[in-house]
Amino acid sequence: MMMQRGLFISTLLFASLALNTFADSLKCDRCGRVIGGKYVEYKIDGTTIVVCLQCNKTLPHCNACKLPFHKNQLINQKGELLCQTCVADSKFCALCNHRIEGRYYKLENSPELYCARCYMATPKCAVCKKPTQRRDLDPASGACLECLKKLPRCGACGKAIVGSFFRFKHTDEVYCSDCNRTRHKCYVCGIPVGNRYWKFPDGRTICNQCNEQVVIDEQQIRRIMTEVEELVSRHLGIKAEIPYTLQITPLNNHSVTVAKAAKKGENSASPLFGSELGLFRRLNGHAEIFLLYGLPAPMLYETAAHEYAHAWQAEQCPAEQSAELREGFAQWVAAEILRIKGYTEFLEKLEERNDHPYGTGYKRFKAIHQNLGRIQLIEYAKKAVR
Known part of the structure; x- marks a missing residue:
């Protein structure tokens, strides 16, 4: 049997008081009395401990090392009596x-x-x-x-996240995989919405933070469009001469087919579908700019500038101009308006885009602007085809 602290218990021994002086001096290590007769000898960690039969029988024993101790020398540890040495060693x-x-x-x-x-x-x-x-x-x-x-806690459901999570640019919040997979995304910022959010009549889901910034007043949207015209003319030197009609519209929540037909003037539904924020079209000699209502002011400035640039292009640029040139120039105009207005976050989002033709086209015009300046850029936009 394995014993802790190297314990060895001897068999009962007998001390004869009459035979030797060692027996005369053999005392119990517990009561201190001289032992005459049988006793128990314990060997532990190289030390011999002698205990008389009376003490060995009546004193409580340590449950670990099995040595007898006086009651005040033992500690009750979860129902076990242990000596101080065993408490320290166990x-x-x-x-x-x-x-x-x-x-x-x-x-x-x-x-x-x-x-x-x-x-x-x-x-x-x-x-x-x-x-x-x-x-x-x-x-x-x-x-x-x-x-x-x-x-970290999910910015949508508020639960603690164990393992991987999702981050979105321009926010310090993180989101759990369940919310990123199953929750509606805000139409404006693209982030999973929380338990409280806004639902527009056209089906768009808007988070509380973005909803605080949205513009739904039609007159305010028209004032933004007028201001954009003035800023583009004053700072960029371009102006659309042909009058256009400004249409403020909801998102088409029917189908892409209905929206495509609306773009061609075949029905009266909104021509804006999916992630579309605005549209310029010239139909039967009549120019129109469509702006989606319920966008934050920075996005309205960006969209209005983009579509106004298309109105100018329809007058000044080759009809066969590539999509990258058309969209790239419109993005450059939008970026300059965001810069003028100080909408840094939205400008950063625009500049981060790498998609074709918007992101690639913008980077093309940004490089021309940096190398040749604004006037040469506009002349290039008027003449380039590919």
Whole structure:
């Protein structure tokens, strides 16, 4: 049998007081009396401890080393009586606090030990993997209370996120995979909406933050369009001479087929569909600019400038001009208006685009502007085809 602290218990021995002086001086290490007759000898860690039969029988024993001790020398540890030495030397389970005998578990970078029973039967924290009582685990994330304090929380549902999460530009919030997959995205910023959001009659979902900035007043939208005309003329030197009609419209929530027909003037529905924010068209000699209502002011300035640039192009540029040239120039005009208005965040979003023809076209005109200047850029826009 394996004994802690190198314990060895001898068989009963007999001390004869009449035979030798050693027997005369043999005293019990517990009561101090001279031993005459049988006694018990303990050997532990190289030390011999002699105990008379009376003390060995009546004194409580340490449950670990099995030595007898006076009651005030033992500590009650979860129902076990242990001597001070065994308390110091023993390993205790961090969960049940019982002394560990035999196999135990220890996590890396953690001083805590766990008995085999607790480790196998107790659920683990989803983050640190420590065995943790179920009452101390967050039901949603499976994290222990300590880890729960450190976990990021989803900007949509508010739950703690264990594992991977999603980030979106221009926000410090993070989002769990469930919300990114299942929740509606804000039409303006593209971020998953929270439990409270706005639903426009045309079907658009708008988050609370973006809804605080949207412009739904038609007269204000018309004032923005007028201001854009003035800014483009004064700062960029371009002006559309042919009058146009400004149409402020909702999003077409029927189908792309209906929207395409509306673009051709075949029905009275809105021609804007999906992610479209604006449109310029010339139909039967009549010019029109369509702007989507319910956009934040910076997006209205950007869209109005973009479509106004198309109105100018319809008068000044070759009809066979490539899509990259048409959209790239319109994006450059929109970027300059955003810059003038100080809408830095929306300008950054515009400049980050790499899609064709908008992103690639804008970068093309931005390079021309930097190298040749505004006047040469406009002359290039008037003449270039590809």
